[in-house]
Amino acid sequence: MPHTLLEHARAARGFMPDDEGLVLRDLATRRAPHGPLLEVGSYCGKSALYLADGVRESGAPAVVFAVDHHRGSEENQAGWEHHDPTLVDADLGVMDTMPVFRRTIHDAGVEDVVVAIVGQSTTVSAHWRTPLSLLFIDGGHAEVHAQNDYSGWAPWVMPEGLLLIHDVFPDPADGGRPPYEVYLRALAGGAFEEIDVRGSLRVLRRTSGEAGSPVG
Numbered sequence: 001m002p003h004t005l006l007e008h009a010r011a012a013r014g015f016m017p018d019d020e021g022l023v024l025r026d027l028a029t030r031r032a033p034h035g036p037l038l039e040v041g042s043y044c045g046k047s048a049l050y051l052a053d054g055v056r057e058s059g060a061p062a063v064v065f066a067v068d069h070h071r072g073s074e075e076n077q078a079g080w081e082h083h084d085p086t087l088v089d090a091d092l093g094v095m096d097t098m099p100v101f102r103r104t105i106h107d108a109g110v111e112d113v114v115v116a117i118v119g120q121s122t123t124v125s126a127h128w129r130t131p132l133s134l135l136f137i138d139g140g141h142a143e144v145h146a147q148n149d150y151s152g153w154a155p156w157v158m159p160e161g162l163l164l165i166h167d168v169f170p171d172p173a174d175g176g177r178p179p180y181e182v183y184l185r186a187l188a189g190g191a192f193e194e195i196d197v198r199g200s201l202r203v204l205r206r207t208s209g210e211a212g213s214p215v216g
């Protein structure tokens with residue numbers, strides 16, 4: 001049985017290598033005093049726990065908003081590479097990661113820190129108005145979803161706030177292109193500069209503009 005929050009993060013189901021998760025945790029600790037954090041793409045809650053561990057460590061009263069429709073990405077659907085049949089709603093025959101996510105957050109003891117928002121990323125971002133101290137993009141990896149996540153959420157990163165993008169693979173042999181293209185777009189837009197790299201994780205800092213203003 002996991003005991004510490006970090007052990008819960010490590011034991012949780014999902015797609016977050018520990019070394020990259022520890023970067024999430026450390027950056028969450030650094031940024032939590034400045035405002036809320038938000039992740040797009042929570043799946044069963046693994047990355048949310050690394051972020052929550054960082055928030056707890058900071059002592060700040062910050063929260064992690066966890067946006068996901070909980071119906072899985074393309075690659076999570078039946079017949080695809082990252083499908084887990086135990087995550088299918090037996091009555092509906094569709095993916096539902098919400099119950100496992102909720103149980104994971106409960107068992108780790110961070111229901112006060114991690115706040116689930118269940119819906120399409122574009123629907124939620126269209127109504128969002130709150131500056132973010134840290135944004136972690138790890139949602140759908142199809143071109144349209146990856147680009148929409150950047151367009152909808154990156155403007156809400158506050159000055160000096162961080163934009164983290166997962167599954168960035170400069171070499172096409174290592175994985176799909178859209179997160180890498182979003183990363184290039186962020187650098188080309190002029191509002192962000194790269195400050196760190198760990199595995200497929202890219203860490204960018206907002207260097208110009210106000211929260212809510214365009215990022216290119």
Ligand code: SAH
Nearest residue numbers: 014015041043047068069072073121139140
């Ligand atoms: N961060 C997770 C992995 C996320 S997998 C971890 O640490 O394990 C990608 C998630 O993005 C899936 O759960 C999927 O349901 C979600 N997703 C994909 N497209 C989405 C969209 N358009 N809106 C909301 N969530 C989406």
Ligand code: MG
Nearest residue numbers: 015138166167
């Ligand atoms: Mg990922």
